[in-house]
Amino acid sequence: MMTEVLCVVGARPNFMKIAPIMAAFPAQAISTKLVHTGQHYDPAMSDSFFDQLGIPRPDVNLEVGSASHAVQTADIMRAFEPVLDAQPPRAILVVGDVNSTIACALVAAKKGIPVIHVEAGLRSNDRAMPEEINRVLTDQISDLLYTTERSALANLLREGIARERIQFVGNVMIDTLRAHLARAVPAEATLGGKPARGHAVVTLHRPSNVDDPATLRRLLETLGVVAREVDVVFPIHPRTRSAAERLGLAGLLAAPGIRLLPPQGYLEMLGLMRDATLVLTDSGGLQEETTALGVPCITLRENTERPITLVEGTNTLTGPNPDAILACFRDILASGGKRGRIPEFWDGHAAERIAAHLRAWLDGTA
Ligand code: UD1
Helix, strand or coil: CCCCEEEEECCHHHHHHHHHHHHHCHHHCCCEEEEECCCCCCCCCCHHHHHHHCCCCCCEECCCCCCCHHHHHHHHHHHHHHHHHHCCCCEEEEECCCHHHHHHHHHHHHCCCCEEEECCCCCCCCCCCHHHHHHHHHHHCCCEEEECCCHHHHHHHHCCCCHHHEEECCCHHHHHHHHHHHHCCCHHHHHCCCCCCCEEEEECCCHHHHCCHHHHHHHHHHHHHHCCCCEEEEECCHHHHHHHHHCCCHHHHHCCCEEEECCCCHHHHHHHHHCCCEEEECCHHHHHHHHHHCCCEEECCCCCCCCHHHHCCCEEECCCCHHHHHHHHHHHHHHCCCCCCCCCCCCCCHHHHHHHHHHHHHCCCC
């Protein structure tokens, strides 16, 4: 029987998005298969999420691994085409904005296979960000675009996407958060005791922050200042660790109060964030997760593609600017920071809305 929706994942932030979508398909009798491109391959960056989130084992793993953007994207395309040729599905579904997202969308679109994009329409308006290119291009070639926040609609209309292709369904990553919060590993279990001073969770991996020596130095020095007042818990991304070593900045990671951890599992990370005094990050996902958890977030970027986290949530943008970061940090310590509220449709049911709409779309009744 023909697969109706072939789902694609590749990198860590894709896994928590695909889990609730695939879990919602059986209730709508949507037949599905899963392709993993292998963009992320370390057990801590990939397998652990399949285990903890109950994602089905991929039917196909393209095993592309790491390379430059061009080579990685091209490798994914070359490996994905024969998968579609062997068993063309009715449609493919891609999530987020990583290289796997655009690579597989492009292969399918050229074959006339409809592309469904979940988390469409987010825009940082910063083309220096590789993900922004992936977002704009994926949305242009998608047939059905599911959005997480209302700002996405105006972005898509401005780019000429037809209104009837766009559906506001809410945030599937927050479905996963709500489904697993009760099972989150408490921070004190991960840290071997509760930090008496409280803790900040830090993640850092954007090229704009970690590949430039002066920026990375400023950021790591600022974390050293934060660590004078709260424990800084830093699950370090492989590219950040290698950048710090290559640029001779590894000493700053050993400052008193900074606790480096390897990449964490989903349930461990959820517990670390839930129990934190604050989060400092350049991740897209953490901006949304902290808003859902009501934990203050300092985003170490000049812009965000997720403006609802600023307007309704707990997020503040500081860029990589030490004075702005420390001013915001002191404000959070003094007053608890932004309280925020839960955005519309971040209610744990986004994937069910997608599956219900998709059923009708596949049946030609949407
Ligand atoms: C990718 C995504 C980014 C996402 C991030 C989450 C793109 C353009 N970027 O960035 O949007 O926020 O994932 O992590 O798709 N590496 C390992 N083990 C792995 C995977 C990667 O050690 O399992 C190392 C390799 O040295 C690799 C580097 O990390 O070169 C970067 O990996 P890559 O997938 O190219 O980009 P990320 O920075 O992870």
